[in-house]
Amino acid sequence: MNDPLWFAEDGSKNLIIQYRCLRTVYSGRSRYARIDIVDTAEYGRMLFLDGIAQSAEEDEFIYHESLVHPAMLLHPKPRSVCIIGGAEGATIREVAKYQDVNRVVMVDIDEELVKVCKQHLNSWSNGAYEDPRLQLHIGDGRKFLEQTDETFDVIMVDLNDPTEDSPAIYLFTQEFYQLVHQRLGKEGIGCFQGTDLQPTRLKLHARIYNTISSVFPWVTSYPYMLPSFHCLHSFILASKGKEPNFLDLGHALQARNFKLKYLTPPFLQTLFHMPAYVEQAYVENQEVITDAKPSLYSS
């Protein structure tokens, strides 16, 4: 018989996704979230925070290659990288492929989560937590950027959705994006979580896009599709410098000679176009998100 244990994720209050579990690996609560790691039959090992899927063994490469490489390749010469969030360790794994990077600062608020991921999600970090270039800082990402004097070539924000009780809410506001702008070097690149692109709930994505656009001279959004997320999702790239040439991106990836499973040079250089309904949402939802008026993810 098949395993009778199921992990039930509320995709929204009107959609439940049930994953057949082969075994539960870890369940606990950190200061910030309930953490579950389970081995699912469909997507391999999965990490859930507060019951929401964060990463799955079989397709996390799509998320992490999408987050890291466009930003890294867009910068002419990335040497220092700051990652806000990213406890799974796969973001640093992808960044570590850049041998000319000499400093990676990762700031995650959830010490327990980092510990649990190190222990149970080995294939995510693949040794990157031991990389001597990495400095791991446990703390609030926004506070870290406020208090440091350092500037970075690339800053990546690898967060979950800004839901009601999430510590992430104030990392989706104009004030936060201004802070990232300040802490980026002259040709600095930011890459931000853009939430999902379901046609019925585009308001938040569009507002994030417009808020970042109110801070950076050049911004683009791009989609990625993760089977284990059950929806089209997005990242938003921002450059302090001049508008990039996407053809260069393809060449830059080619030159790097990485072994990637998701991005290819032609796929990468044509990644930065959104469907019409998303473009339309940008026009219709121009309200800027501020600390005084944060915007929540409401599934």
Add this chain to the structure above:
Amino acid sequence: MNDPLWFAEDGSKNLIIQYRCLRTVYSGRSRYARIDIVDTAEYGRMLFLDGIAQSAEEDEFIYHESLVHPAMLLHPKPRSVCIIGGAEGATIREVAKYQDVNRVVMVDIDEELVKVCKQHLNSWSNGAYEDPRLQLHIGDGRKFLEQTDETFDVIMVDLNDPTEDSPAIYLFTQEFYQLVHQRLGKEGIGCFQGTDLQPTRLKLHARIYNTISSVFPWVTSYPYMLPSFHCLHSFILASKGKEPNFLDLGHALQARNFKLKYLTPPFLQTLFHMPAYVEQAYVENQEVITDAKPSLYSS
């Protein structure tokens, strides 16, 4: 309280997706499938065949624009179109936007399904079933192509997955694709269902791609992402003629001046690249699908 009725879709034997139902609209069995139409809270009205989601009110435009326009715009001057399947009526709705098309033959095997869709999925067909250019033929699509002498500029195959009991199995074989090739005019374009692109089950998609490539001189696959399908999916385009220039596609769409919700000219002209893991699957799964050795969809 929220509605306590749920429609449970087996995404696979290890994944269940439950849609909260506002009301059931129709349930019945045709000769070929169990048909359910329900109003879901998440995606609006949905059509399920044998319990598998086929189309949802809120995002069907993504599927139907993806299926129709690349093929139509790739042909220099489409006048006659044949659609195999497509009972919902949204494929003919998109084709009907081409005023220079003067003949549309739609062949669907399931008369009951067509009737039910006409009655309950109005927003899908949006009047297209009454278009005088349409000739609706109830019958087996393959048999129709075998028996007709007619040739078409564009042939689109709008089918569900080739699962075990589906009448669609023999519409995913080399013999079938050869038949489509025969029934296409000189510069004819075919567009085919490519099944889903979940990294853990790429074999069928890759074989379909390679099978079509064994018949047509020029073939490309492209992805689309439907929230209500919970996975990246694909179509496969094939041309009897010379290799197309995708930049021309963007211009062609621009010139048409359609009101589309999914495709924009830049989005369309950069649509035709696949992730690395899909390209890799093409190399690894070269077996051609034949009538003697059909390939089934196994979730």
Add this chain to the structure above:
Amino acid sequence: MNDPLWFAEDGSKNLIIQYRCLRTVYSGRSRYARIDIVDTAEYGRMLFLDGIAQSAEEDEFIYHESLVHPAMLLHPKPRSVCIIGGAEGATIREVAKYQDVNRVVMVDIDEELVKVCKQHLNSWSNGAYEDPRLQLHIGDGRKFLEQTDETFDVIMVDLNDPTEDSPAIYLFTQEFYQLVHQRLGKEGIGCFQGTDLQPTRLKLHARIYNTISSVFPWVTSYPYMLPSFHCLHSFILASKGKEPNFLDLGHALQARNFKLKYLTPPFLQTLFHMPAYVEQAYVENQEVITDAKPSLYSS
């Protein structure tokens, strides 16, 4: 394939029961509750109020025979009966079997529910709504008893659980039971909903029992088990008169010559004993429920 539609009942916040649905018969909201009638594969047609099972075609006889006959047979000569609640119509169906009863007053607060049950639950009422002895009064059962001067031989309270928003809360208090006591004739019998007997939540049942015991000279509780309720449940009988002899009950049933599906004379006369853990709960939960301090059902 099997029907993919499921009705999900929250047995508690930690237990979900999913019934496969053959079809939905009615869904709507009255002033007091959401009403769903569905044809389930497991128990036939079922009525749910606010998502909680009230009655199932295949086993409602267990509930209704258990509610009606002990009370009716305990009274030496029942002529007039008052039923609070009972919209399904099966309580009046069982009462109507007593040909010497000449007056049945049924008081239900939910006019819409009564209408829907009359239309869709024919096999429950089986014509009893047309019995000339029946007077149907739409209104609050407690108010009705406060305002009438009439007395009854038997008063039955056929209600759902006193959950937070239920109009039934004040029909489970000492003041209400005193009112029933007043409106009963000299040898009058009351029969009351006793909620479920799950070992982990006996407090409410025990308090109801003790509250009724604080009002009536003689009280007994008895269990019934309904597959569609998934738990042992109870009624509580109270007599204004002298302690009854249960052996007489068996003889009285024998003499009536009814065709019952649940009760037999020997089964009936041995019905009135509770498991030890229930008796123990009576000792441990002596708090009387009053209007000032109502007690809620908390699953």
Add this chain to the structure above:
Amino acid sequence: MNDPLWFAEDGSKNLIIQYRCLRTVYSGRSRYARIDIVDTAEYGRMLFLDGIAQSAEEDEFIYHESLVHPAMLLHPKPRSVCIIGGAEGATIREVAKYQDVNRVVMVDIDEELVKVCKQHLNSWSNGAYEDPRLQLHIGDGRKFLEQTDETFDVIMVDLNDPTEDSPAIYLFTQEFYQLVHQRLGKEGIGCFQGTDLQPTRLKLHARIYNTISSVFPWVTSYPYMLPSFHCLHSFILASKGKEPNFLDLGHALQARNFKLKYLTPPFLQTLFHMPAYVEQAYVENQEVITDAKPSLYSS
């Protein structure tokens, strides 16, 4: 947030019961079954075999007191007891309360299951596995009875339902009951699993009852209701000797002075009556179950 892990039990093919899990304790496969032990929020720790609930911490006392005490108390002087099945260890726990019993043979086919229960279901066996009077025999219960020369005062059959692949099928046939009859002493008592009493599937219970009645001079069935079984269930008592007086049973329990949580003397002595619909099923399903024609449990 609440725990998002659920154990899904197929109550039948049309009914799913989902238990919220606090943690999984053990999952594995023995030679005979898949074994799961999980801590549920609703019923405490639970044991499932092949996904079907066998026992729950919060209400197993109902099952085990019901199985053991009627049989033990019916025998005038039980000294030796044989238990077929009973891996949880709660049957021997109840038997161990009889200090004048000097020999208990327990025969369970599933060594792995016994081991797992000893380790994880301590509150079930409560030390009884260490009782010096116990002889644990791993092997097929029927074969054991065939090969032994010993006779017992009481033989209890503590098995799961005779489903298709269960080794229990041939422990529900006339040949098996004859064997039990042979291995019982002069006034010996047998107690047998009677399966559930859901009105829609009484055939198997009635056949078991009639089959046992074809072997023993005196037989009675009696119900028990376990919340975690979601249905009324039954045991069947059989005596080689004369018809017992149930009033004596109450006195016998009184005299023992056990601390029981389910049975009381008055409850026990009135336990042995079945609802009318069960009595009716005995009349309608007289077919005797034999090795040549076994009867399966079909939910």
